[in-house]
Amino acid sequence: MGLFRQEVTESRRRHWLGEVIIASPPSLRLSAYIALGIVFVLILFIYFFSYTRKQQVSGVLMPDKGIIRIYSPQAGSVKNVFVKEGDKVTLGEPLFVLSSDRSLEGKDATQETISEQIRTRLKLFNNTLREVEGSWITDKTASERQIQQLTEQVKLQEQESNNQLMLSQLLNKRVAQYQELWGKEYVSLEQFQRVKEESLRQNGALETSRSALINSRRELIQRTNEQLQLESNYQKQRNDIASKIASTEQELTESESKREIIIRATKPGTVTALTATAGQYFDGHAPLLSIIPQDSRLLAYLYAPSYAVGFIRPHSDVWLRYPAWPWQKFGQYHGVVVSVSKVALTQNEMDLFENKEAGAPLYRIVVQPDAHYVNVYGQKMELQAGMQLEADVVRENRRLYEWIFEPLLKMAPSELVSQGKGNAQ
Template identity: 35%
Template sequence: MLFRKEVLAAKSARDIGPVVVISPIPLQVVAITAFIVFITIILFAYFASYTKKATLPGFIFPKDGIIKVYAPQPSRVIKLLTHEGAQVNKGDLLYILNRESSSQLGQTDILVRTELENQHSRMADNHINLTNQLLAIENNLKNQIEESDKTRSILNKKIIIQKKKIALLLEKQTRFKEMHKSGYVSNQELDDNQLVVLSEQTNLDTLYLEEKSLDKQRLDAISYKNEQTASYKDRINQLENTISEVKNQLVRNESNENSYIYAPISGTATSILSQVGQYVDASKPLLVVIPEHEPLVAFLYATSKSVGFIKQNDSVRIRYKSFPYEKFGQYTGTVTHISKTAMSLNDAVDFNIPASNASEGLYKVTISLDKQYVNTYGKKTALVSGMEIDADVYLETRRLYEWVLDPLYSITGRI
């Protein structure tokens, strides 16, 4: 019994502490939380939307395109009178070219020249004949119209006289009726006078018909004259253009004089490909003239995979590679036209697109720019033709649940 209290105290000590009972989360709280999360997901899927877009490369060009200037025939450049970026006016001299052909015409050139001279002679004779025919037709119809006017004047006088005559007969008829009542005029005399009135009225109607007929003939003659004049003048103009072309061919054929290349429009000279001393031909342009005051548009090229979803009036976000969008932002535009056929290789060259890419089937998409400039450091910097761009075309906007159910829509054929 010596250590009984101590032993009992040691046995009653507990090192692990008291027992704690943890209650689980109530099932109602879990259900309510899950329901709220589910409803949130449903509402988000219904009200939230996503816009599908296609990113397309492209370039900036004038709305009506650029003007390429070609050499009329194989030549050598002996003088270049402009430079890259120069402003040129319509008719300004750009190039002087030299044919560098032999001073003695070969047999083939002689035959060609003879044929051209024969053509020129025949066309000149034809021009004289057409001019004489036109003058004869105009004089003939002019005489017809003048005769018609004279006849019309005489007819007007006859109508005036006939009206006066009928007026007198009607007055006489009135007097006869009064005298008939008094017994001074017989029934026969009254009827005879009435017949005379009717006869003269018929004559007046005949004059009116002649007047209408003359007016119609005059209008027909004028119309025919105008038609013939327009037709002959058109033929004469076409013949004069052909004669002018034949003359130019004669000049080019019979001499090796210089060719002078002039600016076809006013604008900016660029892409100068031919320098002094180089040989050129009609297959490649000498330079390009960008029209002045012509609004710029964006030309994008889309693959056959993406072009089917692009529509007119789709919104576009444009990034100019010359102006990093991280610093200068993006700009907006609108789709105005989508080509129905794939680009040709020539179009690919205009777009600076490699022929290998063009062979894949690319379609040109025209974009109207909302702004013709870029805001750079507080000032407006004008866009320049030829700038390379990337653009996001916003194709369609749907709610999230519609995108999720898109495979099902594809099967059922409903959207």
Template identity: 30%
Template sequence: MNPPPLFRAEALAFRRQRLQGEIILTHDFPMLLIGAVLLGGVALALWGFFTLGFARQETVSGHTVPAGGLADVAAAGAGVVTEARVREGQQVGEGDVLLVVSGERHTAQGNTQAVVQGALAQRQASLNEELRQGQVQLKQRQQALDARIAELNRQVAQLDADIALQAQRAALAEESAATFDRLAATQFVSAMMARDRGAEALDQRSRLGALKREKASLQAQVQPLRDEQQEAASRQAREAQALQRELAQLAQQGAEAEALRQWFVRAPRAGRVSALVAQTGQAVAPGQVLARLLPADSAMEAELWLPGRALGLAKPGATVKLRYEAFPHEKYGSFDGQVRELAATPLPAGEAQRVAGAPAGTPLYRVRVALAQQAVTVQGLPVALPAGMLLTATLALEQRKLYQWAFQPLSALTGRPL
């Protein structure tokens, strides 16, 4: 049996009879479009947040240099350029004369270098004469000693003959004395005659001994004379060496004086003359750069000065955007490059201030960048990049995603890279 309804049948019938009819929801097209756009924007933002990023950049200054290096030609001393044998852009070989420089000075006495050369020449002549006189004196002394030694040797030879003769006399006297001793023993001759013969024999032996002593005395005089010859030769050799050294010094001084009077500025290597600043009649100072040599067929590179704060992220192969001051980037744009070489040590403080104008205490590191283009197109024609052109470069040091940048504080706290 069904339970009775909660409401009366009349009430239920009245509820079914609505004047506005059944409710139906309608769709608004603009609202749908706005919703779709918002949803797409959120999706795009999420995609960019996790895929897009930015690069940390460092902008530095520099200039163009040849890849093979730039050779400076400097003056060796003060003087005046008397002749320029090359012109700007000329190709030269190693050792070719580029300039002729004169260092002559004039005083009240005339040309200073000529006076110096004259004094040096007089001193050299005096020393040469002194050296010649010393050799002549040594020769004369040696000849005198040789003559003395020869005379002594002649006397010794004469004494040898006298000694041989005296030895025979002494032998005969001794034999005669012995004969008379035997005859005196038989009383055939008197004892006085025997003693006379013995005294004569003693006298002959005494004379023989005197001759031998004289010979020894003459022989003893020969060795000191030979020693004197050797000492004279050694003394003359030392004096000659001292004179030769002084002559060598004078020759060096003469060469230096001649070099100061006039010298040639030569090319240290083959290349093309660039930045020739010396002209005929121009005064130059020691160490002044007179010209520069570009290596033949050498490509240009960019030389940059990177501060130490950016060195840790810079690496070979990094992309570089270059803007040349001679070619405004608003019109010619920027040019591509790639880091080829990074210096391992910074420049000295004084050198950093000189080449890059960096504040004192700022470490700068040399960076070499290979250029993608060796020329700039100007009005349809290629213009080769010269050496020394100033430029500004932007280095891409680090590429990071947006989410990495947003969550960097969290990564620093956890110590885990994103």
């Protein structure tokens, strides 16, 4: 039995080389805490923060009711200008007077000469019409006078004929009486013959009166028919001349419309882009001015390729930049998508906009800007129709971890499908 216990001997045997102590300096521990903090913050950042994918597009500012461009209907020079830039105009208000007179060498203005010739022809037609009307009035007065005289003559002859008839009837009765008296020898034959001769004479006068009455009535009917025919001829002649006058007046109106044209406002609004000045010549291809319709809103019309419109929806956020005021200095301005076209624009519609991706179909995105002005050194500068602009349209907004794990999320369904096919085999 030894001097020391077995436990002491074992303890001394284990520690004969000394006790092992692991060094742990304070800086290493601090670094570990910092690393854990960074990892934690990074996880929070990846989870809570998001990244927005944007599509850069370009477009133009236009009123929602469009811009009314006023053109000259034909070539000519501006004679008068009644408006100026920024004026408010009403429907039908005169804007310009255009003249299309062309002068030939050694002659007056062609259109003016044509109009003067038409006026001369119109004057001749009017004079002829007045002569025809005057002649008709004279002939009508004479015819009415003759008819009136014949009517009075017929009435007088009817009265005379009636009187003669009564006289003849009385004489006929008297002849019958004398004949009876002569048969009884109350009167002589000579007396009876005188009465009979008087009766025959009055009967002859009655026939003459009746014949004259018939002739007068026939003449009255003839004069009445002549008057009706005269009136019919007058109406026909007058209508022919009136038709020529109307045709000539229309010809004169057309000639004058070619000579001087009054251009009027087709809608109420504000005058802008006034390019016409007095004396300036226009060929009808360039607009004289434009009108921004009354009560119209200024909208941004953006044009995006087909691959960029998949995630763009109404109410999507848009950040607008106006090249007239550099955005690096004057900032970007917020807007909201109002609508996205369902079909690509036609070639004619594309010609109105400079397509930077030639040949690619474009879709129109209508955006309502929050503000119709830009703050420039403390002043509000109004946006103008037709201004070009650039914009960032928000296509998709995801958290960072969704972007990081998107490839895995896309691969997972395909791997499950492949695994399912393998199990089926």
